[in-house]
Amino acid sequence: MTGIEQQARACRSAATVVAGLDAGQRTALLQAMAAALERHAGQILAANARDLAAARAKDVGSAMLDRLALDPPRLFAMAEALREVAGLPDPVGQVTRDEVRPNGIRVQKVRVPLGVIAMIYEARPNVTAEAAALCLKAGNGVILRGGSEAIHSNTAIAAALGSALREQGIPEAAVTVLTDLRREAMLELLQLHELIDLAIPRGGEGLIRFVAEHARVPVIKHYKGVCHLFVDASADVAQAVDLLVDGKCSRPSACNSLETVLVHRDIADVFLPLAGKALTERGVQLRADVASEALLPGSVAATEDDYAAEFLDLVIAVKVVDDVDAAIGHIRRFTSDHTEVIATRDAAHAERFITALRSAVVMVNASSRFSDGGQLGLGSEIGISTTRLHAYGPMGLESLTVERFVVRGEGQVRA
Amino acid sequence: MTGIEQQARACRSAATVVAGLDAGQRTALLQAMAAALERHAGQILAANARDLAAARAKDVGSAMLDRLALDPPRLFAMAEALREVAGLPDPVGQVTRDEVRPNGIRVQKVRVPLGVIAMIYEARPNVTAEAAALCLKAGNGVILRGGSEAIHSNTAIAAALGSALREQGIPEAAVTVLTDLRREAMLELLQLHELIDLAIPRGGEGLIRFVAEHARVPVIKHYKGVCHLFVDASADVAQAVDLLVDGKCSRPSACNSLETVLVHRDIADVFLPLAGKALTERGVQLRADVASEALLPGSVAATEDDYAAEFLDLVIAVKVVDDVDAAIGHIRRFTSDHTEVIATRDAAHAERFITALRSAVVMVNASSRFSDGGQLGLGSEIGISTTRLHAYGPMGLESLTVERFVVRGEGQVRA
DSSP: OOHHHHHHHHHHHHHHHHHTSOHHHHHHHHHHHHHHHHHTHHHHHHHHHHHHHHHHHTTOOHHHHHHHOOOHHHHHHHHHHHHHHHHSOOOTTOEEEEEEOTTSOEEEEEEEEOSEEEEEOOSOTHHHHHHHHHHHHTTOEEEEEOOGGGHHHHHHHHHHHHHHHHHTTOOGGGEEEOOOOOHHHHHHHHHOTTTOSEEEEOSOHHHHHHHHHHOSSOBOOOOOOOEEEEEOTTSOHHHHHHHHHHHHHSOTTSTTSEEEEEEEHHHHHHHHHHHHHHHHHTTOEEEEOHHHHTTSTTOEEOOGGGGTOOOOSSEEEEEEESSHHHHHHHHHHHOOSSEEEEEOSOHHHHHHHHHHOOOSEEEEEEOGGGOSTTTTTSSSOSEEEEEEESEEEEEOGGGGEEEEEEEEEEEEOOO | OOHHHHHHHHHHHHHHHHHHSOHHHHHHHHHHHHHHHHHTHHHHHHHHHHHHHHHHHTTOOHHHHHHHOOOHHHHHHHHHHHHHHHHSOOOTTOEEEEEEOTTSOEEEEEEEEOSEEEEEEOSOHHHHHHHHHHHHHTTOEEEEEOOGGGHHHHHHHHHHHHHHHHHTTOOGGGEEEOOOOOHHHHHHHTTOTTTOSEEEEESOHHHHHHHHHHOSSOBOOOOOOOEEEEEOTTSOHHHHHHHHHHHHHSOTTSTTSEEEEEEEHHHHHHHHHHHHHHHHHTTOEEEEOHHHHTTSTTOEEOOGGGGGOOOOSSEEEEEEESSHHHHHHHHHHHOOSSEEEEEOSOHHHHHHHHHHOOOSEEEEEEOGGGOSTTTTTSSSOSEEEEEEESEEEEEOGGGGEEEEEEEEEEEEOOO
C-alpha cells in the first residue's frame, strides 16, 4: 500500500468516528478547532512567513501573494469562520421525507454524511481550515490537498486542527492534510473510488480540468463563471446600472462577477451611455459589438472570444440584442451554467428567462454577486457546482450529505 | 463527428424541448407513448419473437429467455406501467426551499431536469419503455443502450415511442435507442461528458464494473445486494421467521433479497430450528457457521466467501453473533451498502443498528424486499444507487432532477 492509500484508509476509518458523533459533539469539535487555531497563531504565522518568502523568491504576482498571506486579523477571522460553521444547523439526521405506507411501514429519508471528501485547491490557506470545518460539521472525513505555495501554512494549520481532534478523542486522520504534492500522488488519490466519496477541486481552470479528466472518484466542480446580465426593455434603468456596476466592479476576480451585459435594442440608447459612464469611471474596459460601440465612448470592438471569456478583471463584453429570446439564445450558447441575471419590470419576461435557462442560479433584479453560499442563506460554502448532479450552484453543508432510507415496521412482509 | 456523438447531440437538443414542456404536456406525452405501445403490439411481439428465436439458437438459459420474452399480457402491462408513470406527481418545478433573506431577496431552490440520461442495461425489453417514460416525465432526454439479445424488441419499442413523440411534436431523438451495440460504441458514449449528465448501468456486476471503470460521465450504480437480516435476542421469533422467509424466498433473483442471516447467540436455540425448517421446506440451502450448524439439520459449512456472496438463488449464509455490535461489525465488513434489516423489540438496539450502519436502506422489523422504489412510495424506480452521492437507495423521479437556485429581488446589490 502506498502512502497516499494508507492516508486515505486512515481518513475513511476516522470518518466513521466523526459520523458517529452527535450534533453537540461535532459543534464542540469545531469550537475546539477554532480555539486551536488561535492558540497556534505564532506557529501558523511563522510558517506562513516561510511560504511568503519562498513565493517572493519565485517572483509570483501580487494577487497570489495576497491570497497566500496571513496576518493576525486574517488568522482570527479564520477562527471566527470556524465558530460560525460550528453554529450552523446540523444537517446530519435531518428527516426530509416521512410517510406511512398503506401496509403500515413508516418510510423516512434521513440525511447521512457522504463519507470522505477530497478537497483539491490552490494557494489560499484559509480554505484548509474552513473546508475541514464544513466537512466535519456534516459528519465527514476530509483529505486536503492544497498548493505547494502554501505547504508550510497548511501543515501548521493541520497541526493546530490535529491538536483539537486529539483533545476531543477523534483520530487526527479525520482531517488529513497531504504533504506529498507531486502530480502522481494526486493522480493516485483520484483513483481511490473505494475510499473517497467525492472530490471537490477549487482553483484555476487548468487544475479543475486535470482533476475532472483523471478522476475515478466522483467530482463536483465548476470550471468558470461567465455570468450574464440581460437588461430588458422594461428595466428600471438606474437599478440596472447599479446591478451592472455591482456585478462587474465589487470583486472582479470572483466567479460570480459579470462578464457580459446584453442590452435590449429598445433601451440601448438610454441605458448604454449611463452604463458606459459608470463603468469607465471605475476603470472598466468595454468590449462592444457594432450596435453598442457608438453609444460607448472609449470602448473597443468585441471579438467572438470575448463573449466566452471569464475576464476576472475590470473588463466587460457588451452586446445589443433584439429581445429576451435573443438574449436567451446568446446565453445558451456561451453559458458556463453558473449565474444569469435579468433586469426587467415585465413579469412574463422574467419567467421566460428563468424557465428557458438552465444555469445553476438565475436571478431577477438582483446582483450576480449574491450567487454565493453565504448570501443565499446556506451559511457557508464548500464550493460551487455546475455539474448537474447532486448539487447545482453554491454548495453548503447539505451538499456534504446524502439522503438514505430508514424503514420501521411491525413485521410486514411483501409476498 | 461519429454516429454516437451525433445521436447524443440530437438527444441533448431534443432534451431542451422536453424540459420546456409543462407538466400537462409531459403527462399527455407519456399517455401517447402508452397508447403507441398498444397500437404497435403486433410489430413489437413479432420483433420479440425474432429475439427469442436467436436466443434459443444460442442456447441461453431459461432465466434469460424469461426476462427477454414478451407476450400480450406483458406488453399491455408495459403500457399500463407508462400510464402509472404519467400519473405520478411531476417533480419538475417543485420548490424545495423558499426564503426571504434579510436584504429582501427571495431565494428558492427549484427542481430542474438533469438533462440527458444514458441507460445501459441488459436483456429486459420492458426497461426500454419504462426508463424512457421516467426520464421524459422528469423533463430529460434519454439514450438507451440495451443488450444485443433484445435488439429487435428494443428497436420496435423505440419505433412505437417515436411515433408518439412525433404525434406530440417532440423530436424523436428525445428517446434515442442505440443500435450500434459494439463495446467501442459504448466506450465512446461514456466519454461524452459534455452531452450526457448521468449514466445509469443496470444488469450484471460485469457490465456495471465496465461502465464504472470506463466512464468520464457521472455514473450512479449498485454492483450487488448482499442484504443482511440480524435477529436480535429480543426479536419476536415468529415475525423474524416471516421476515427471513419473505426476504429469501419471495424472489431470490432480486437484489433486495437476503443473503445472510445473523442470529443473536441468546435466541439461536429457539430461532434457528424454526428458521431452518421453514427455509428447507422451501428448498433453501443453508450455509452455516460452526455455532449454527448443529441447530440446522441439512446445512453445509459456510466459507468466508459465502458471507460476501450475492447468491441470487435459494441459498443463504447463517452466522451466530454475540450481540448487536458483533452483527454491526459483520455487516460493516461484508456490506454492499444496499439494505440491512434488524428484527428486534429493543428500541435502543434498533437505533444503534440504524445509526451504526450507513447502508442506503436500513429497516427495523420489515422485509428487505420493501427496498424498492414502488414499495417505498417513489411511484416507480429508475435504478438503485449504492453510490453515496446525489441519490442513495432506490431512485425515483426526483433522482432524475437536481435543485437549482432562483432569486428574485428589487434591485439589491452586494457592495
